Amino acid sequence: MNLVSIRIITARLEELVKFYEQVTGITAVHYTPDFAEVKTPTTTLAIGSTKTLVFFGGDEVAKPAQNSSVIIEFKSEDVEQDYIRLENYLQNNIVQKPTTMPWGNKSFLFRDPDGNLVNLFTPVTAEAIAKFNAQN
Structure with a gap:
């Protein structure tokens, strides 16, 4: 699957x-x-x-702009460059500037217009880089 x-x-x-x-x-x-x-x-x-919800059983199936548990993640070639490119566009929606996480990814967190949390990340440690190379 x-x-x-x-x-x-x-x-x-x-x-x-x-x-x-x-x-x-x-x-x-x-x-x-x-x-x-x-x-x-x-x-x-x-x-x-929201009009597409009718095909899934009606308006109660999903509620827009109410996510508080999912992070939408994109692997980036250079998260620092993405931060520079997007900083002005995102303005007050930035949650965290690029920061290296304990698992070896440098992550840049922000919210989309509906409040969903988005993470752009770049593997930066040898282990993280190897992990993503093995997945390709």
Whole structure:
């Protein structure tokens, strides 16, 4: 089994799509006015409007802008450069400037327009680099 995508349900589809295009540098694919995907080489970030909930059983299935337990993570070639590139764009949404974590990744944390926590990280220790090289 493979993880294929993570989907965010939002009441602000276009704002969130533009945000993730800016952060990733990847142009989203719009399949309908209510559904788009940001496709990376390893997985997809799907973004659906609240209107898509009808296909999953109704409005009570998921609530937009209420996540407090999931971190959306992107592996970056150079998280320091991403921080410099995004610092002004993110303004008050930065949670943590690039910091090396005990597991060997340098992480930059911020929130998207719906309040979801996003982590851009770069493996920096030999162990972390080896871990991600083995996964490719």
